[in-house]
Amino acid sequence: MSDLPDFRRLWDYQKPDETERRFREILPQAESSGDRNYLLELVTVPDGVTGAPAVGTVWELPTDALFTVELPTYQTTEGLTGYEFSFTVTEAEASPGDFNNDGDVDHDDYQTFESCFTGPDVQFAPGCELGDFDGDADIDCDDWGQFVLAWTDPAGPPLLPDCPPLIPAVSDWGMVMLALLVLIAGTLAQTGSQPLRVRV
Ligand SMILES: [Ca+2]
Ligand SMILES: [Ca+2]
């Protein structure tokens, strides 16, 4: 059974007629082999369909890809109706920060961002386009700020050594409370450093 050829390798999508001829050549061998699974896969491409991959063919596709299967009809020279198999894959448009186009912005993307980092006003290398958030042809700390905002991993992004740590956004009420705390701290510090003098 192991002597049977891998007929999936015999597919030539540009030459369906030649592919069919190759399949027919190995058909007697498949029939006499006793390998029913092999035989079934070999012969179950429907009549009249040309260019179709063998049953059991597996494609590795990106999870966010759009794909289209087309079966346009055509008339054969014998006047029969046939179908030509056509399969196209369109990858989803990549979004800024998602260098590996897998729908998230995480540590894999961080590594690329770090290697693409140029600093201000230095042209980034080819392939680093998704790191230039502000579109000024460099990848610097301005872009890093946007990259952090685009981050999707719940654990949060690591620091980027070239850029100062980003201060988290504080709400208006948070700012008021912060101002009050600074005032109180300042008052206490003043009181503590300049003890009151009392004359009697
Ligand atoms: Ca990603
Ligand atoms: Ca810049």
Ligand SMILES: [Ca+2]
């Ligand atoms: Ca930039």
